[in-house]
Structure formats: C-alpha cells, structure tokens
Amino acid sequence: MLLDAVRADERLADWLKGLEESESAPGAEARLPDADELPAVLGDLAVPYEDVNDLVALSRALTADEGAAWLLGRCVDGLVRDMGKIGKGLRLLPLPLESGPLGRYFHVYVLVAALPYVRAYHRERGIPEDISRRTLADLGRGLVLHRRRYGVGGLMAPTWFSLHFHGELFQLGRLQYQRSRMGGREGVALAAAGLALRPGDPCLDLHIPDYAGPLSPEACDRSLASARAFFARHFPEERYTAGCCHSWLLDPQLKRYLPADSNIVRFQDRFRVARGNGEPEDDLPIRFVFGDPDLPVESLPRRTRLERAVADHLRAGGHWYSGHGWFPW
Numbered sequence: 001m002l003l004d005a006v007r008a009d010e011r012l013a014d015w016l017k018g019l020e021e022s023e024s025a026p027g028a029e030a031r032l033p034d035a036d037e038l039p040a041v042l043g044d045l046a047v048p049y050e051d052v053n054d055l056v057a058l059s060r061a062l063t064a065d066e067g068a069a070w071l072l073g074r075c076v077d078g079l080v081r082d083m084g085k086i087g088k089g090l091r092l093l094p095l096p097l098e099s100g101p102l103g104r105y106f107h108v109y110v111l112v113a114a115l116p117y118v119r120a121y122h123r124e125r126g127i128p129e130d131i132s133r134r135t136l137a138d139l140g141r142g143l144v145l146h147r148r149r150y151g152v153g154g155l156m157a158p159t160w161f162s163l164h165f166h167g168e169l170f171q172l173g174r175l176q177y178q179r180s181r182m183g184g185r186e187g188v189a190l191a192a193a194g195l196a197l198r199p200g201d202p203c204l205d206l207h208i209p210d211y212a213g214p215l216s217p218e219a220c221d222r223s224l225a226s227a228r229a230f231f232a233r234h235f236p237e238e239r240y241t242a243g244c245c246h247s248w249l250l251d252p253q254l255k256r257y258l259p260a261d262s263n264i265v266r267f268q269d270r271f272r273v274a275r276g277n278g279e280p281e282d283d284l285p286i287r288f289v290f291g292d293p294d295l296p297v298e299s300l301p302r303r304t305r306l307e308r309a310v311a312d313h314l315r316a317g318g319h320w321y322s323g324h325g326w327f328p329w
Contacts, residue, residue, distance in 0.1 A: 002106065003067025005099040015093050019074040027077035030069075030113045032059055041112055044133070046140025051153045055109075058102050062109060068102065075110045079166060080117035084125075086179050086202075089166030092158035104146070104154030107161070111139060114165045121167045125234045135164055135171040141211055148291050169207075172230055173223030174215065176207040179231075179238065195242055195328065202238045204231070204329060206245040208267075210288060215263040220270070228329070240329045245271060248284040250323025257309035264306070271325025280319035285310045 006012055033041050035056050042052050062068045078090030092110060095103035115136070122132040139161055146156040155161070163169035169178045182201045197203065204227070208215060224243075231240060250268055258265050283293035289310050290300055300311035313320065 001065055001067050002062075002095075002099050002102055003065075003071055005096050005103060006071065008098070009096040012093060012096070019071070019078060019090075022078060022081075023074065027073060028080045028117060030073040030076035030110075032063070032072075032109060032113055035059065038112070041115065044137070045112070045115075046137035047108070048140060048143055048147070050147070051105075051143050054101065054153050055105055058105055059109065061102055062106070065102075068106070071106075072109060072113065075107070076113045079110065079114045079162060083117060083121045084167035086168060086181055089162055089168065092162045094158060101153065104152065107155050107158035108139070108143070110158075111161060111165050118165045118167055125167075127170075127234055131170060131172065131230070135169065135176075138164055138171055138176075138209065141209065144211065145291075170230065171209070172226045174212055174219035175223040175227070176209055177227050177231070178205040178207060179235065180205045180244075182242075182244075195326070197242050202240055203242045203244050203326075204240050206243055208245075208247060208249060215267055217263070217266050220267060242326045243329045244324070244326045246322055246324050248281060248288070248320050248322050250325050251321050252323065253313065253318070253320070254309060257313065258305065262305070268323070268325075271323075271327050273323060273325050279321075281322050282314060282320050284322065285320050286314075 006016060032038070038056050038059060039052050042055060047055065062072065075090060075092060079092070081090075082088035092107045095106055097103070099106070118136065119132060139155075142156045142158070142161055143153065146152075146154040149156065163178055168180075169176055180203055182197055182199050182203045213219065231238065249264055250271060250273070252268070252273070254268070255265055260266075286295055286297075286300070287293035289307055297311065297314045300307065300314070302308040302311055310320070
C-alpha cells in the first residue's frame with residue numbers, strides 16, 4: 001500500500017514524522033472531485049490529456065486505500081495551513097518509485113484538493129482570475145516534464161508546485177515571481193554591493209519557466225512592469241527593494257558562446273552579480289536544455305546555439321555554475 005512504501009523510505013522519515021505530529025491540530029478538509037467532476041478540474045490545471053484517464057482511475061484506488069487517504073489529508077492540511085505566509089507551507093516531497101503509479105501521481109491529488117483554498121486566498125487578495133488561472137495551470141508543465149524524462153505519467157518536482165498552491169508564487173507574463181526573504185549570505189553580499197537589504201527582508205525571486213516562449217527583452221519588460229503593479233496592488237504591506245534570480249542562465253561563461261544580442265545574454269545584463277556558487281552544477285543545463293540530467297555528455301545533441309554552448313563547454317572539460325544576481329526593484 002502507498003503509506004507502507006512511504007514509511008519504508010528513509011529519506012521521508014522526518015517529513016512523515018512532521019505530518020504525524022500535526023495530526024492533533026484541526027485540519028482542512030481534503031476533498032477530491034468525483035470521477036465526473038475531476039476531468040474538468042484537471043483540464044483547468046492544464047493537465048495533459050494522456051494523464052487525465054489515469055488520474056481519474058487512480059483516484060478510486062486512492063480513496064479505497066486508508067493509508068493513502070490519511071496521507072492525502074495530512075498533506076493538504078500542511079499545504080493550506082498558514083496560506084500565503086512565506087516559507088510556512090508544507091513542501092511536498094517526491095514519493096518512492098516503489099509506490100507505483102499512485103505514488104507518481106499522488107501530489108497531483110494533493111494539489112487538486114488544495115485548489116479551493118488557494119483560489120479563496122487569491123480572491124481575498126483581489127488577484128485577477130486570469131493570473132490565478134495561469135499560475136495554477138503551471139501544474140500541467142510538471143506532468144509534461146515527468147513524461148518527457150521518464151516516459152510514464154507522474155509529477156516532476158512536487159516541491160516546486162507547493163509554492164504555487166500556497167500563494168507564494170505567481171505567473172506574470174513570461175516570468176514567475178516568488179515572494180521570498182533574503183538569505184543570510186546573500187543579504188550580506190547585497191548590503192556590500194550598496195543595497196539596503198538585510199537577511200530576512202522581503203525580496204522577489206524571479207524564475208524562468210520553460211515551454212513559455214522566447215526569453216525576449218520585450219517579454220521580460222512586459223512581465224516586470226506587470227509584476228511591479230501586481231505586488232504593489234495585492235501585497236502592499238510587503239515592500240520589495242530587490243529582484244533576485246538564481247539560475248545557471250546567469251553563469252557569465254555563457255557570454256563566451258552566445259552573441260551579445262542573444263536573449264539569454266540580454267537577460268543576464270539586467271542583473272548585478274551578488275555572489276556565485278563555487279560548486280559545479282553541470283546537471284542543471286543538461287536537465288533544462290536536454291530534459292534529462294543523466295544524459296552522457298558525449299551524447300548531447302548540438303541542434304541549437306544553446307545546445308552547442310552547453311555540450312561543447314562540457315566536452316572541453318569545463319563546468320557550469322549557478323549565477324546569483326539582483327537588481328533594484
């Protein structure tokens with residue numbers, strides 16, 4: 001059964017213990033739509049057609065499994081408790097492969113059951129319906145990425161989607177914006193760079209989703225203008241002074257391979273580098289450019305300028321690093 005597989009996974013011991021300890025507190029209701037309603041809800045979340053029938057069929061197995069139903073209730077309660085408070089929501093962790101199809105899809109059901117709560121929070125904040133819909137429909141991308149990498153249905157990186165369904169992240173045009181707080185070392189670095197921002201102060205983390213079109217300067221300009229108006233209107237109590245980004249796309253080495261007028265280089269030029277990560281993270285460009293971080297370097301294709309940059313650099317013995325940048329908000 002699903003819960004037995006979760007309990008047997010040592011990586012999830014602390015996570016599961018936290019869920020068990022929270023059981024004494026009053027919890028949110030974890031209600032799933034019935035089999036007739038579920039396809040429409042999944043469609044609103046941009047779940048791919050090839051996943052819908054499996055999710056409907058497995059929902060019956062979930063409700064018939066007492067341990068899985070308990071786990072669903074604990075996860076939903078942890079996710080929607082303290083809705084909108086930065087860093088307070090439960091982070092959903094991937095379940096073990098031994099848990100089978102229900103385990104691969106399990107967090108989709110958690111997010112579907114949390115949907116009424118996050119939508120209510122959006123309405124309370126006055127967030128327009130189209131922004132709410134596009135933000136939450138990013139869930140479909142997680143299923144596309146899972147099938148692209150593994151060849152079977154499931155949700156990639158459920159921890160990431162915890163942010164969407166806890167009111168911490170919003171899709172505003174080409175970019176996503178996460179309500180966050182400045183980390184310790186980063187806050188010190190930004191203060192040294194002249195920005196009056198201390199560890200723990202609010203900041204906006206920018207994220208660059210794939211399957212969202214070109215990262216053109218015009219699309220980024222529109223997104224940033226929308227974001228400035230959005231957060232001033234819907235989160236007026238949070239005063240943001242910096243936009244931050246942590247991404248391999250900010251690795252300065254990319255400028256050795258891409259022309260100055262390329263979208264990626266022009267995106268880099270928006271930021272001042274605050275600090276860098278000294279450890280190589282070669283798996284990141286391989287994952288995001290080619291879809292699978294475990295692909296051998298010698299097999300990487302060279303069809304586009306970016307693919308050639310990533311592959312040629314690695315084949316020459318180089319490494320890629322995450323860049324960390326900021327700009328005044």
